[in-house]
Amino acid sequence: MRDKKLKDLSKEELIHIIENLQQKYDIETKELLPLQIDYRALLEATSDIIFVIDKNGEFVFVNSAWKYFYPSMGEGPITGHYTDNIPDIEKTRAAIVFNDVIFKGKTIENELMKSFDEKGEPIYFIASFSPLKNSDDEIMGLLGIMKHNTERHLIKKKLKANTRILEEKIKELVAQQEELKSLRDLSEDIIFNAPMGIFLMDPSGIMLSENPALKKIMGHGNDSRIGVNLLEYTGFIQSGLDKVFEQCLREKKTIKKDDAHYIPIAGDREVIIDVIMDPLFDEKGNVKRVIIMVEDKTEQFRVEKRAKRAEKISSIGKLSQGIALELRAPIDKMYMDHNFIMNNMEQTSPAYEYGISIKDQLHRIRNLSEQLLALSGPEEGEKEVCEINKVLLNHPIDVLISRLKEKGFTVNLNLPEISPTVKATSGQLKQVLFDLIENAEEAMPDKGTITVSVKAEPTREGEFVVITLADSGVGIPTDKMQKIFEPFFTTKGENATGLGLMIASNVIENLGGCIAIKSAPGQGTTFKIAIPMLKT
Known part of the structure; x- marks a missing residue:
């Protein structure tokens, strides 16, 4: 073979x-x-x-x-x-x-x-x-x-074809969800790095997740709010977000709310937010989750509000400047006539007391005229380099502090060794600080403590001088806090003009700074003034 x-x-x-x-x-x-x-x-x-x-x-x-x-x-x-x-x-x-x-x-x-x-x-x-x-x-x-191997091969081939079809369907689904602004299938990485705040709530109101942007907007820091029932939180209710949430569940559609005033759980501030609530459904069409997107509009809101206020004050300032200039000459003439009359009148005269009263009212009219003139703001050429320490340690503030100490007040000055400097109108800056210290005095009828602190603080916009004036007085009611900087609003009675804090705010804003207040009945009042610091 x-x-x-x-x-x-x-x-x-x-x-x-x-x-x-x-x-x-x-x-x-x-x-x-x-x-x-x-x-x-x-x-x-x-x-x-x-x-x-x-x-x-x-x-x-x-x-x-x-x-x-x-x-x-x-x-x-x-x-x-x-x-x-x-x-x-x-x-x-x-x-x-x-x-x-x-x-x-x-x-x-x-x-x-x-x-x-x-x-x-x-x-x-x-x-x-x-x-x-x-x-x-x-x-x-x-x-x-x-x-x-035909059957196995065809099954494998069909499986590949079905896999491709499935992939296309998934892509179509993702595209549809993106168009509807639904983030149902977004990856954790996208949510984690999203610039807007994103969190999930179940229909009962329990927060299920939150991204870092939300923590930053709400000031949570490293603290988590997962597990908190937001429907039981006062700030959520007062902002009207509970109604938006209920509408989203009831109508099963995306609901938006712009410019919501919301006080976070931390309770340290108010934020202005735009909110979008988008329902996520289960296989039966019931809402199983609500994804909520939050955009912080606080700074934009403040800028717009500041711009409107500046425009309003500018209009008032131009009118006030004209009135104040027209009143200056008659007031000066009345002062001269009043002095002549008082110098030629015996103190035993029945009219002498009326003369003193007239002088007080003339002083009030002049003060009001100067305040109206201050509303127009200083010209850029009128500004000068001011050392904050010198402003607080020299006339007239040093005289005021000495008088307060003699009356039994405790006045603490916390000043840095090297005085920070700002570009401002010295007279107006002194007047603002003087008026705030006087306001603190009036808020403490039974005496108390006034603390004035100065320090430099760096920010993203540059370095600022922060002046803090705090008193241990009666505080300001919550319902009056929103109006505190409005013109002609006062808590001091009919003898006050109601222009002091509005003028103070206008002066500080003309310097490129801002003024803020924190107060509560029985807990005193704190003013913070931030002014751009000059580089030395």
């Missing part, structure tokens, strides 16, 4: 060769000894197509499994060259495989091969090819085993 060519071997001889090959690679199981296996029956019974091709590419042997795929070909064996029995799509690759096995002695395993059945439908096989050698290790032909 050694001298025979592969195509001259009988079927029994080919089976014997395959039997020896399988024994050589030890493929039999431990339970079945080689002598107990009927290899003829095994080859014919298997559902895998097993074939042998000689060195010329001619089919020598094919088991009966091929009939399952090509039943109309009858009982006769498959003959001829292998290229006559495979589809065109596989001929190039088949030639490469044939050359690698026959001429290079390679073993090729688990190659996906494509063919077509009698109906023209594609069928797929997992094929392995190995060289057939004689006892002299000479390659006689090629042994091929093809395992039917």
Whole structure:
């Protein structure tokens, strides 16, 4: 048999060769000894197509499994060259495989091969090819085993197609949600780095999550508000956000609220926020979460309010300046006439007391005229370099502080060793500080403590001088705090003009600074003034 060519071997001889090959690679199981296996029956019974091709590419042997795929070909064996029995799509690759096995002695395993059945439908096989050698290790032909894999291949192919479809659907869903401003599927990274505050609430009002931007807007710091029921929080209710939340749940749609005045849980300040509430639904269409986006408009609101107020004060200032200038000459003339009359009147005269009363009223008129003139603000050329320490330690503030100490008040001055400087009108700045200290005196009928502190504080807009004036007086009622800087509003009775704090605010704002107040009944009042500091 050694001298025979592969195509001259009988079927029994080919089976014997395959039997020896399988024994050589030890493929039999431990339970079945080689002598107990009927290899003829095994080859014919298997559902895998097993074939042998000689060195010329001619089919020598094919088991009966091929009939399952090509039943109309009858009982006769498959003959001829292998290229006559495979589809065109596989001929190039088949030639490469044939050359690698026959001429290079390679073993090729688990190659996906494509063919077509009698109906023209594609069928797929997992094929392995190995060289057939004689006892002299000479390659006689090629042994091929093809395992039917069509169903598995089509399932895998369909799975890939479905995966692509699913990916497209997910992309479409994300796009739709972005258009509707829904952040349902946004990643934690996007929410974490979002410039606006974002948090989730469940329908009962419990906060489920919050991003760093929200903590910054609300002043939470490192403290978390997760788990807090916001519907029970006064600030949430007073700002009207509870009604917006209920509307969002009821109408199941996005609800917006602009310029909401909200006092955070920390309670240290009021913020102005724009709020968008967007419902998230479960599979039944019920609202399961509400995602809330918060944009801080506090600074913008303050700038707009300051601009409106400045415009209003500017109009008042121009009118007031004209009136004050017109009144200056008559007032001076009345002062001169009054002095002449008083100098020529005996103190025992019944009219002398009326003369004193007239002088007091003239002084009040002059003071009001000067206040009206101050509303117009100083020209840039009138400003000068002012040392804050000198302003507080020299006339007239030093005289006022001495008088307060003599009356039993405690006055503390906390000044830095090196005085910060600002560009201001010295007279107006002194008048503002003088009036605030006098206001503190009037707020403490039973005496008390006045503390004036000065320090430099760096900010994102530059370095500022911060002057703090605090008293231990009666404080200001909450309902009057919002009007404290409005013109002609006063808490001192009918003898007050109601212009002092408005003028103080206008003077400080003309210097590029700001003034703030903190007060509560029985807890005293604190004014803070911030003015841009000059670089030395």
